[in-house]
Amino acid sequence: MEKLVVIGAGMASGRLLEHLFDAAPGAFEVTLFNAEPRGNYNRIMLSPVLSGEKSYAEIVTHDDDWYAQHGVTCRFGERVVNIDRDRKIVVGENGEVPYDRLVIATGSDAFIIPCPGHDLPGVIAYRDLDDTNKMIDTCGKPGARAVVIGGGLLGLEAAAGLRLRGMDVTVLHLSGHLMERQLDAAAGYLLRADLERRGITVMTEASTKAVRGTDAVEAVELEDGTMLPADLVVMAVGIRPSVAVAKAAGLTVNRAINVDAQMRTSDDSIYAVGECVEFAGQLFGLVAPLYDQAKVLAATLLGDDAAFMPKQLSTKLKVTGCDLFSAGDFAEGPGREDIVFRDPARGIYKRLVIEDDRLVGAVMYGDTADGNWFFGLIKDETDISDMRESLIFGPAYQGGSSVDPMAAVAALPADAEICGCNGVCKGQIVEAIEGGATDLGAVRATTKASASCGTCTGLVEQVLAATLGDDFTLPTAQPVCGCTDLSHEDVRRLIKSQELKSQPAVWQELGWSTPNGCHVCRPAINYYLLADWPVEYKDDPQSRFVNERKHANIQKDGTFSVVPRMWGGITSASELRAIADVADKYDVPTVKVTGGQRIDLLGVKGEDLPAMWADLNAAGMVSGHAYSKGLRTVKTCVGTDHCRFGTQDSTGLGIRLEKYLWGSWTPHKVKLAVSGCPRNCAEATCKDVGIICVDSGFEVGVGGAAGMDLKETEPLVKVATEDEAVEWTVASIQLYREHAKYLDRAYKWVGKVGLDWVRETLSDDVERKALVERFDLSQTIYRTDPWAEHTPRESASRFAPLTDLTLEAAE
Amino acid sequence: MSWIDLGAIEDVPLRGARVVKTPVGCVALFRTAEAEVFATSNTCAHRNGPLSEGIVHDRKVTCPLHNWVWSLETGEAQGADEGQIATYPVMVENGRILIEGDSVRKRNAA
Numbered sequence: 001m002e003k004l005v006v007i008g009a010g011m012a013s014g015r016l017l018e019h020l021f022d023a024a025p026g027a028f029e030v031t032l033f034n035a036e037p038r039g040n041y042n043r044i045m046l047s048p049v050l051s052g053e054k055s056y057a058e059i060v061t062h063d064d065d066w067y068a069q070h071g072v073t074c075r076f077g078e079r080v081v082n083i084d085r086d087r088k089i090v091v092g093e094n095g096e097v098p099y100d101r102l103v104i105a106t107g108s109d110a111f112i113i114p115c116p117g118h119d120l121p122g123v124i125a126y127r128d129l130d131d132t133n134k135m136i137d138t139c140g141k142p143g144a145r146a147v148v149i150g151g152g153l154l155g156l157e158a159a160a161g162l163r164l165r166g167m168d169v170t171v172l173h174l175s176g177h178l179m180e181r182q183l184d185a186a187a188g189y190l191l192r193a194d195l196e197r198r199g200i201t202v203m204t205e206a207s208t209k210a211v212r213g214t215d216a217v218e219a220v221e222l223e224d225g226t227m228l229p230a231d232l233v234v235m236a237v238g239i240r241p242s243v244a245v246a247k248a249a250g251l252t253v254n255r256a257i258n259v260d261a262q263m264r265t266s267d268d269s270i271y272a273v274g275e276c277v278e279f280a281g282q283l284f285g286l287v288a289p290l291y292d293q294a295k296v297l298a299a300t301l302l303g304d305d306a307a308f309m310p311k312q313l314s315t316k317l318k319v320t321g322c323d324l325f326s327a328g329d330f331a332e333g334p335g336r337e338d339i340v341f342r343d344p345a346r347g348i349y350k351r352l353v354i355e356d357d358r359l360v361g362a363v364m365y366g367d368t369a370d371g372n373w374f375f376g377l378i379k380d381e382t383d384i385s386d387m388r389e390s391l392i393f394g395p396a397y398q399g400g401s402s403v404d405p406m407a408a409v410a411a412l413p414a415d416a417e418i419c420g421c422n423g424v425c426k427g428q429i430v431e432a433i434e435g436g437a438t439d440l441g442a443v444r445a446t447t448k449a450s451a452s453c454g455t456c457t458g459l460v461e462q463v464l465a466a467t468l469g470d471d472f473t474l475p476t477a478q479p480v481c482g483c484t485d486l487s488h489e490d491v492r493r494l495i496k497s498q499e500l501k502s503q504p505a506v507w508q509e510l511g512w513s514t515p516n517g518c519h520v521c522r523p524a525i526n527y528y529l530l531a532d533w534p535v536e537y538k539d540d541p542q543s544r545f546v547n548e549r550k551h552a553n554i555q556k557d558g559t560f561s562v563v564p565r566m567w568g569g570i571t572s573a574s575e576l577r578a579i580a581d582v583a584d585k586y587d588v589p590t591v592k593v594t595g596g597q598r599i600d601l602l603g604v605k606g607e608d609l610p611a612m613w614a615d616l617n618a619a620g621m622v623s624g625h626a627y628s629k630g631l632r633t634v635k636t637c638v639g640t641d642h643c644r645f646g647t648q649d650s651t652g653l654g655i656r657l658e659k660y661l662w663g664s665w666t667p668h669k670v671k672l673a674v675s676g677c678p679r680n681c682a683e684a685t686c687k688d689v690g691i692i693c694v695d696s697g698f699e700v701g702v703g704g705a706a707g708m709d710l711k712e713t714e715p716l717v718k719v720a721t722e723d724e725a726v727e728w729t730v731a732s733i734q735l736y737r738e739h740a741k742y743l744d745r746a747y748k749w750v751g752k753v754g755l756d757w758v759r760e761t762l763s764d765d766v767e768r769k770a771l772v773e774r775f776d777l778s779q780t781i782y783r784t785d786p787w788a789e790h791t792p793r794e795s796a797s798r799f800a801p802l803t804d805l806t807l808e809a810a811e
Numbered sequence: 812m813s814w815i816d817l818g819a820i821e822d823v824p825l826r827g828a829r830v831v832k833t834p835v836g837c838v839a840l841f842r843t844a845e846a847e848v849f850a851t852s853n854t855c856a857h858r859n860g861p862l863s864e865g866i867v868h869d870r871k872v873t874c875p876l877h878n879w880v881w882s883l884e885t886g887e888a889q890g891a892d893e894g895q896i897a898t899y900p901v902m903v904e905n906g907r908i909l910i911e912g913d914s915v916r917k918r919n920a921a
């Protein structure tokens with residue numbers, strides 16, 4: 001009988017032996033080595049073992065009887081240390097075994113991030129039964145905390161299992177959304193929301209710096225300094241094919257052991273199967289292709305013809321209640337088109353990717369019933385041109401209907417707040433409607449909803465329409481853009497009341513019809529999110545107009561202009577010298593005094609920006625945000641310091657305000673001015689906020705402008721002290737930040753909500769102070785100089801070309 | 812076909828772009844989804860706006876100067892505008908971005 005030695009008793013070799021014994025019982029005398037002290041079991045079912053849904057006994061695939069019946073010599077708990085190909089001998093830890101043919105099925109090793117502390121007790125991978133048992137043991141400790149590094153399939157299954165056993169679990173993930181290799185951002189968002197509902201904390205863009213502890217794990221430290229206390233750290237960041245033995249034996253190994261379509265290695269009597277192989281440049285990490293390989297290898301060993309062919313793969317996550325499905329390829333390559341379907345009410349998202357009338361990829365969350373049907377279309381490369389219209393609705397659907405524009409509002413729960421001013425929820429409005437209030441006026445009268453600032457009017461009307469059906473005709477509100485039917489005001493309101501804190505949350509919960517918005521809605525949504533959730537939301541530069549991404553104004557020839565801040569219009573000889581120096585150094589064609597009391601350097605080359613900023617920073621100057629929907633300038637006049645008419649320190653107040661407000665983002669630009677007397681040399685009466693100093697105090701006006709519309713400020717309040725003037729100014733700007741539609745200048749917003757409402761709101765001492773507090777909180781994050789964040793070297797990547805192929809061609 | 816390595820996929824921001832200088836002029840290299848890249852001329856056919864500075868959405872870019880929207884796949888102007896920009900074959904392999912070499916080489920008038 002031929003001697004067959006198998007290294008590794010894993011999922012691939014288990015399947016191989018089954019095929020072999022079925023087809024030709026007694027053809028081989030088999031010796032089976034396994035480093036784990038046990039035989040073949042269903043590794044993928046470790047997750048149900050961890051969560052307690054299954055026991056180890058239930059997942060064993062081959063037991064002692066089976067091995068005995070087929071005459072397999074089991075050498076479990078013994079690692080193979082060497083292969084002597086000349087003598088055709090396998091060397092195990094406990095001795096040698098000769099072979100006629102040899103199968104390597106060593107699988108993979110879990111990758112451990114080599115950060116400081118990675119070898120502390122309590123840091124484990126998630127690969128085998130021992131790891132699983134260690135996790136289960138730690139769960140027994142009351143109040144135990146686990147940090148799972150890696151938000152892919154394995155990490156999330158570990159996290160869900162640990163959580164089910166009562167642990168406090170945090171998942172750290174390096175990229176922007178979970179399972180980014182299988183899911184797009186929208187499905188990743190829904191998955192995250194589901195996990196958070198189970199009490200798992202998810203941190204994305206979290207990079208691990210070190211594991212801390214003296215004798216055992218105590219905490220995980222992140223790159224940004226955050227410390228997360230931990231009794232257990234599970235690293236689930238990836239796997240590496242286990243190829244040490246094959247390499248040492250001199251077999252051809254690239255990223256894994258190279259095999260041909262018959263699973264032969266570079267040595268005629270040695271074969272490999274499973275995760276340890278590389279075929280046609282491809283690696284494998286799911287069982288479906290390994291089973292195909294096992295079948296092919298069994299045929300090869302028995303002298304039959306068979307060839308391995310990699311197929312499309314689909315993925316499911318084995319976390320009970322998280323319904324996701326992904327298959328095929330949903331990125332890469334031109335010529336593709338998306339079909340997106342969202343149902344916010346039921347938390348459903350589906351996206352199909354089509355190329356040349358064929359389905360090439362599918363991502364689904366919430367409702368995955370049609371997953372296998374789509375997967376079939378992908379695998380069979382079915383021509384879908386006939387069913388394109390209704391494709392996304394699945395095999396059962398005929399005909400196809402458009403998505404209901406009111407779905408987002410209809411989906412809101414009864415306790416969703418609709419009117420922020422008066423704290424009215426959807427349920428109260430529905431109740432009023434059912435009680436006979438069947439138009440806007442009646443709803444206003446009974447509930448006060450939309451009776452104050454009025455920005456929620458659109459939402460109230462949508463609730464009316466959703467409740468009354470055909471009995472109510474919806475006035476046509478201007479939607480944000482083609483990606484949604486909701487107006488700006490509706491979106492703002494819903495972001496607040498539904499606590500939507502990320503772009504994918506907005507796209508999904510409000511039923512956006514595009515994968516990630518467009519150039520019209522994305523900057524608006526980015527602003528709303530950062531204004532409402534300054535701490536939780538991270539500003540997205542890719543959702544900003546080029547000026548706010550490059551921190552300079554783009555010019556018609558693609559160059560930029562640079563305006564440093566000159567607080568309140570005051571400068572000094574050394575600042576002017578520094579400006580002159582950079583003008584010389586970077587060949588600036590034009591230096592101009594602006595209408596905003598500062599100096600503009602025009603015609604700067606994009607790649608010079610970071611270096612120029614560094615020079616200006618060194619001279620103590622910061623960005624003037626001449627490009628931003630944010631605080632621009634605070635113009636002042638010379639005031640009491642020099643002027644014979646000055647009544648208050650207008651220059652000082654202007655500088656104080658500029659230093660307080662700079663860096664803040666607003667719906668449109670915000671300009672201020674402070675004049676020292678009613679002669680108004682700083683032109684304060686045509687600014688978004690303008691202050692006129694008088695003998696008895698400060699007159700604060702709002703809603704002025706001198707651009708396309710010429711608007712005089714309207715008097716807001718008169719106060720006695722400078723502190724009060726600052727408080728009212730800041731509070732009014734915060735009110736504007738929280739309520740206005742993106743790209744509405746302050747005067748337009750005041751025109752919509754009414755000066756009376758603004759004044760009334762700000763007159764409430766508690767509310768005014770709360771507005772200032774919220775502004776201050778936001779400023780802890782945004783009062784920073786964007787120029788200082790871009791050191792010349794680090795920014796090379798954003799401001800200079802990626803490569804220069806003209807040089808290469810010249811050679 | 813010869814493919815030229817331009818750099819790592821991470822060098823281009825998600826929903827962003829980088830410029831590549833080539834003998835046929837500046838090419839804008841866009842990244843849309845995690846691993847999806849496109850290359851087009853960096854020059855807007857309207858009035859030469861730098862397209863790499865535009866907002867990238869879906870598989871389109873909006874020119875920063877006057878908001879013309881271009882398809883990254885076909886190079887066609889979208890909506891009511893009419894025009895065409897050049898596109899170049901690119902692909903991602905093992906995390907590297909490759910561009911088809913002949914497409915960016917100066918052609919001799921033969």
Ligand code: SRM
Nearest residue numbers: 553555561593594595596597598626705706707708709745
């Ligand atoms: C540089 C400057 C002109 C100058 O040389 O003085 C200027 C230049 C531009 N202004 Fe202005 N404005 C400048 C003061 C003003 C003023 C005067 C003032 O602030 O006292 C006004 C009228 C006051 C007002 O804003 O109400 C003004 C009203 C506008 C408007 C109309 C705004 C409106 O709501 O109607 C725009 C268009 C816009 O913002 O959408 C605009 C837009 C622009 C842009 C950013 C056009 C653009 O989008 O590219 C110009 C950039 C030129 C460039 O390439 O650098 N600029 N602009 C001034 C810079 C001030 C500063 O130091 O930051």
Ligand SMILES: Cc1cc2nc3c(=O)[nH]c(=O)nc-3n(C[C@H](O)[C@H](O)[C@H](O)COP(=O)(O)OP(=O)(O)OC[C@H]3O[C@@H](n4cnc5c(N)ncnc54)[C@H](O)[C@@H]3O)c2cc1C
Nearest residue numbers: 008010011012034035036044079080106107274275286287
């Ligand atoms: C928790 C978990 C959940 C999973 N869930 C899924 C899923 O849902 N779907 C899916 O498709 N896949 C899943 N997988 C992946 C799947 O389990 C693997 O793809 C599969 O087990 C690989 O099979 P293999 O035979 O190549 O290697 P393995 O099953 O890893 O077997 C290799 C064996 O070789 C032994 N070995 C290694 N080196 C030596 C040596 N020198 N001497 C002796 N023995 C050695 C190892 O101890 C090991 O027992 C999951 C994996 C894990 C860990």
Ligand code: SF4
Nearest residue numbers: 553594595600707708
């Ligand atoms: S007035 Fe018009 S042309 Fe002059 S700087 Fe302002 S926007 Fe430009």
Ligand code: FES
Nearest residue numbers: 855858860874877
């Ligand atoms: S230059 Fe591109 S839109 Fe005008």
